[in-house]
Amino acid sequence: MNRRHRNRRLAKAGVLLAAIALSVTACGGNNEESPKSSNGSGGAQGPLQLTMMLPTYNPEQMPADSSVLKMLEEKTGTKLSVSWVPSSTYTDKLSATVASGELPKTFVALEAKASFIVNAARSGMFWEVGPYLKNYPNLSKMSEIVLNNISIDGKVYGLYRERDLARFGLMIRQDWLSNLGIQTPKNVDELYNVLKAFASGDPDKNGKHDTIGLAVGMQGNNIAGFKDILVYMGGPNEWELQEGKLVPAHMTQAYMDTMKFYKKLYDEKIINQDFAIVQDGRSVMNKGQAGLWIDNMLDGKAIEDNLKKVDPNAKMNLVNRISGPKGDRTRAGSGYLGMYMIPKTSVKTEAELEQILAYFDKVSKKDNQNLMKYGIEGKQYTLENGAYTPNSDPKVRAEITDGNQFMILQDGVVNYGTELEQLSTKLFQDNATIAVTNPAAPFISNTEIEKGKELSKIIADATVKFIMGSVNEDDWTGAVDQWLQSGGSKVIEEMNAEYAKLAGK
Secondary structure, eight states, rough: HHHHHHHHHHHHOOOOOHHHHHHOOOOOOOOSSSOOOOOOOOOOOOEEEEEEEEEEEHHHHHOOHHHHHHHHHHHTTTTEEEEEEEOOOOOHHHHHHHHHTOSSSSSESSSSOOOOHHHHHTTHHHHHHHHGGSSSSTGGGOOOOHHHHHHHHTBOOOOOOOOOOOOOOEEEEEEHHHTTOOOOOOOHHHHHHHHHHHHSSTTSSSSSSSOOOOEEOTTTEETTTTTHHHHHHOOOOOOEEEEEEEHHHHHGGHHHHHHHHEEEEEETTTTOTGGOOSSSHHHHTTTTTTEEEETTTTHHHHHHHHHHHHHHOOOEEEEEEEEEEEEEEEOOSSSSSEEEOBTTTTSSSSSHHHHHHHHHHHTOOOOOHHHHHHBBBBTEEEETEEEOOOOOOOHHHHHTGGGGOOOOTTTTOOOOHHHHHHHHHHHHHHHTEEEEEETTTTOOHHHHHHHHHHHHHHHHHHHHHHHHHOOOOHHHHHHHHHIIIIIIIIHHHHHHHHHHHHHTO
């Protein structure tokens, strides 16, 4: 590009960095050059000073002098200053920080469509990074599907932290299948038959009637596994396009069919009868009481590890393809876990923005991705004949604590996991070919931002009551009417208005 070459000549001539910033267009950003100092000292060479705020999921934080962090700094030409915040309070802390305007140069927004993030983006607080991505070899590979999912009013204000697009599937007791002499289910009817057998056929061979088929619990306002079975049964992922209009999942026939399926499981005591007051439901699996759990298949290894404490012969298997009326389908997730955002209050020039994007592009290189997942070979882990062994020294391990919080793209990350973990990676890739996405994911309803939790509770409560038999189909229709009158009709209207803009209608 001629303009980029002109900028290089200006830089060589000693023109001030501020002047360069004024002359660079939105398509600039040459990440082949070494990062320049962002402390306002003209074009002086030096590491990029980058402050960031990240969530931590561990009691002890990564030490500031971590050898892994220092290596990342060397590889990316930066000096990182990280403020760690416990994940349990992270979003509240971020909301207060955004309100104060005293932000670091970059931070992770765990909830990309949280109201305070949307409102701040609309007010112009954050850099729109979408137009710059094509200029960076790694960032330019970002998925259009996921970029749409994080977009606000059609604009991309952050760099998403990649996760597999479709991670959901069945985690099933393979030892129970073997004990009963039955095969893994391949369709919805076979799934029911397997669950029924687990609940009635003494799969643990203890001579007692003390097992159930499916472990179920509440995940916020959602029933564990419900959205997945809804998709298996031909239903939508959150929203469905019907004759050019977006319709919420709970207003489809497939949703009613799925409620009836769960009611049958409940009535026949194939699921735990206390599911409505059980948080999550994995605890039922971990105790050895259930034969199947539906969620992120990464849970499989942890469940097997816990089960072996109860039953040393326990063995888990993973199943991702369950056929229904519309063939093999699985529910897609969002494809990301939070996104890095860059506030204009802290990063005031386009030149510094481009330096920060260059940092993230370098972080996305394969060797840096693996560095932040596993640490330094010979220190945090060793490899002998391809066998991965983590260092057991707590102090050495601490140096990689929450290292994955730095990761952006994960293409090329090595999997040193167990056989079950290796299988999950393979099935994630297969899932991507049959994933049903949420067509409304890119859109924002102001009413949903304001009343979303209240509205979803109406549907969640009615769904639970239908499954437990305390409300009938007429009562369910009344709950949907209540949802519509309480703001749901406005949500539908706003979502369809956004969809119409995108469709050019």
